[in-house]
Amino acid sequence: MILVNERENVLKYCQKMLDQKLTTGSGGNISIYNREENLVAISPGSMDYYAISAADVMVVDIEGNIIDGKNNPSSEMAFHLALLKAREDINAVIHTHSIYATAMACLRMEIPPLHYLVGLIGDKVPVAEYATFATPELAQHIIRDIQGYNACLLANHGVVAVGPDIEKCFIIAEHVELAAQIYLAAVNAGSPVLLGNDEMDRLQQKFRQYVLKPK
Numbered sequence: 604m605i606l607v608n609e610r611e612n613v614l615k616y617c618q619k620m621l622d623q624k625l626t627t628g629s630g631g632n633i634s635i636y637n638r639e640e641n642l643v644a645i646s647p648g649s650m651d652y653y654a655i656s657a658a659d660v661m662v663v664d665i666e667g668n669i670i671d672g673k674n675n676p677s678s679e680m681a682f683h684l685a686l687l688k689a690r691e692d693i694n695a696v697i698h699t700h701s702i703y704a705t706a707m708a709c710l711r712m713e714i715p716p717l718h719y720l721v722g723l724i725g726d727k728v729p730v731a732e733y734a735t736f737a738t739p740e741l742a743q744h745i746i747r748d749i750q751g752y753n754a755c756l757l758a759n760h761g762v763v764a765v766g767p768d769i770e771k772c773f774i775i776a777e778h779v780e781l782a783a784q785i786y787l788a789a790v791n792a793g794s795p796v797l798l799g800n801d802e803m804d805r806l807q808q809k810f811r812q813y814v815l816k817p818k
């Protein structure tokens with residue numbers, strides 16, 4: 604089997620995504636890019652992540668041609684590949700429908716810098732303009748609107764997180780959901796105090812140095 608490590612990790616993190624309630628059913632997907640081999644391991648479409656094995660994870664080239672595996676790659680392959688091509692700083696992409704972040708995506712509200720952990724993503728979590736799922740337009744909107752960030756909300760849809768490796772990408776996806784939960788709880792009780800630009804710059808630098816540093 605080719606890309607064993609990446610395929611095992613795609614499966615492991617797809618299951619983890621379900622365990623941690625970041626998505627339901629087969630409504631989330633993950634890709635990991637092996638730049639040396641120029642191949643991508645990507646979750647298969649519409650399959651039960653608890654019922655499959657690593658061999659069910661698809662291997663495609665960066666143009667989306669199937670190299671190994673007998674299933675269909677995720678229907679959102681277009682934006683995974685577009686991100687992995689456009690961003691040299693990333694090797695993993697996670698897409699979830701985590702509830703609180705998706706609620707904000709449906710309100711088309713950015714997550715503002717109300718908590719220091721937003722610094723893992725940038726000075727906020729932006730919202731990518733709406734387009735129908737699994738279309739080239741959605742990929743274009745994400746590429747444009749995620750620029751300068753490690754994640755974005757997808758209007759009326761969900762979340763995309765990117766990272767230098769799958770472990771860090773998962774941390775980012777988890778924290779987008781945490782920040783959305785905290786924001787929605789805070790605005791229920793009052794007006795959250797936001798952190799300023801200087802502090803967000805400092806936090807982002809610290810996270811790049813200590814948490815998001817590539818191995």
Ligand SMILES: [Zn+2]
Pocket residue numbers: 630631698699700736760761
């Ligand atoms: Zn989706």
